[in-house]
Amino acid sequence: MAPTTMKQWIVEGKDKGFDGLSFGEAPIPKVGENEVLVKFQAASLNYRDLIIPKGLYPFPLRFPVVPGSDGAGEVVEVGEKVSEFKKGDKVATLFNQGHQYGDVTLQASQTGLGGVIDGALRQYGVFNENGLVKSPSNLNALEASTLPCAALTSWNALFGLKPLKPGQTVLVQGTGGVSMFALQFAKAVGAKVIATTSSPEKAEKLKKLGADHVINYKTDPNWGETARKLTPNGVGVDHIVEVGGSGTLKQSLKCIKFEGVVSIIGFLGGGDPKEQPVALDALTHLCTIRGVYVGSKALMNDMVHAIEANDIHPVLDEKVFSLEQTREAYDYMMAQKHFGKLAIQIA
Numbered sequence: 001m002a003p004t005t006m007k008q009w010i011v012e013g014k015d016k017g018f019d020g021l022s023f024g025e026a027p028i029p030k031v032g033e034n035e036v037l038v039k040f041q042a043a044s045l046n047y048r049d050l051i052i053p054k055g056l057y058p059f060p061l062r063f064p065v066v067p068g069s070d071g072a073g074e075v076v077e078v079g080e081k082v083s084e085f086k087k088g089d090k091v092a093t094l095f096n097q098g099h100q101y102g103d104v105t106l107q108a109s110q111t112g113l114g115g116v117i118d119g120a121l122r123q124y125g126v127f128n129e130n131g132l133v134k135s136p137s138n139l140n141a142l143e144a145s146t147l148p149c150a151a152l153t154s155w156n157a158l159f160g161l162k163p164l165k166p167g168q169t170v171l172v173q174g175t176g177g178v179s180m181f182a183l184q185f186a187k188a189v190g191a192k193v194i195a196t197t198s199s200p201e202k203a204e205k206l207k208k209l210g211a212d213h214v215i216n217y218k219t220d221p222n223w224g225e226t227a228r229k230l231t232p233n234g235v236g237v238d239h240i241v242e243v244g245g246s247g248t249l250k251q252s253l254k255c256i257k258f259e260g261v262v263s264i265i266g267f268l269g270g271g272d273p274k275e276q277p278v279a280l281d282a283l284t285h286l287c288t289i290r291g292v293y294v295g296s297k298a299l300m301n302d303m304v305h306a307i308e309a310n311d312i313h314p315v316l317d318e319k320v321f322s323l324e325q326t327r328e329a330y331d332y333m334m335a336q337k338h339f340g341k342l343a344i345q346i347a
């Protein structure tokens with residue numbers, strides 16, 4: 001007999017930190033006519049998942065919510081009006097379920113999985129067919145589960161506004177999920193990559209992944225100028241995948257090329273708000289400073305095709321946690337012990 005209940009995680013609120021995470025049983029949701037039932041095989045964590053229970057996430061939330069924007073699994077049932085998927089298809093979740101194509105709207109920005117809508121840290125989930133994409137055929141479920149947030153954000157940064165060209169230079173910061181995808185996508189189109197990290201061991205891994213230059217941002221606090229000197233004729237870099245926030249933006253502006261794009265994605269490094277560059281810096285540096293919020297289903301499908309065509313495999317941390325161990329995975333990631341994406345196997 002088919003199971004009727006499943007295991008799932010819940011975030012109860014934003015005032016208890018990781019103590020606000022609980023693991024329990026819930027009924028397996030029923031499928032509506034436009035919906036798809038997915039049996040999750042894997043999920044992956046993002047920095048966003050860590051800061052939601054800590055009350056630091058700046059976008060709309062609803063509690064209680066099943067956490068996790070990123071999941072991958074197999075379609076086990078489809079509603080009668082579903083046309084895009086069939087039983088047995090391998091799928092991954094779309095971060096903003098309402099963002100289908102083009103610019104993100106206010107309404108679509110409020111449809112985040114694992115924030116407003118129940119997410120992937122559970123054994124089964126029901127989604128409108130618009131909220132899923134087919135997983136790349138070259139990836140296993142653990143790998144595919146890393147795509148919805150970090151990968152699509154990097155893809156949007158590099159190709160969503162002013163597409164990166166072969167021979168151009170990209171700067172990526174640190175060795176987290178977003179940055180590792182940016183490195184891989186940039187190398188796949190024949191661009192040069194300058195990467196920063198705080199760790200000599202991680203620097204070696206970055207070089208193995210194809211980084212052309214690596215700078216230690218702890219021992220070289222003026223890494224922006226160093227990065228500029230590494231570009232042909234010192235003109236600066238074409239794209240910066242800015243995940244550090246106010247702590248790193250000042251350095252980024254020291255190495256951006258005229259007409260380059262600084263994609264503002266995250267704020268891992270914190271920093272003094274009084275030190276923050278101002279909007280006029282876009283004029284003095286003649287660059288585009290663009291906020292990026294993940295990406296649309298159309299962009300995700302483009303990215304899936306590129307991953308298949310170039311046989312790109314996401315960089316997974318050596319440690320994989322089970323669904324039951326999710327709380328430990330949150331602690332491990334918070335301590336920045338990971339390299340690339342941290343994945344969770346769901347039985």
Ligand SMILES: NC(=O)c1ccc[n+]([C@@H]2O[C@H](COP(=O)([O-])OP(=O)(O)OC[C@H]3O[C@@H](n4cnc5c(N)ncnc54)[C@H](OP(=O)(O)O)[C@@H]3O)[C@@H](O)[C@H]2O)c1
Nearest residue numbers: 047153174175176177178197198265266267268269293294
């Ligand atoms: N806007 C969006 O749509 C969007 C989407 C996805 C993620 N984000 C945001 O983007 C950021 C990155 O996400 P993620 O999932 O890639 O995070 P992550 O995997 O947790 O990244 C952790 C890594 O960041 C690096 N790091 C920390 N402080 C740094 C600093 N001051 N300068 C340079 N690197 C630093 C460290 O690298 P080393 O150990 O090598 O030093 C660390 O290992 C987060 O703020 C996240 O919320 C935004």
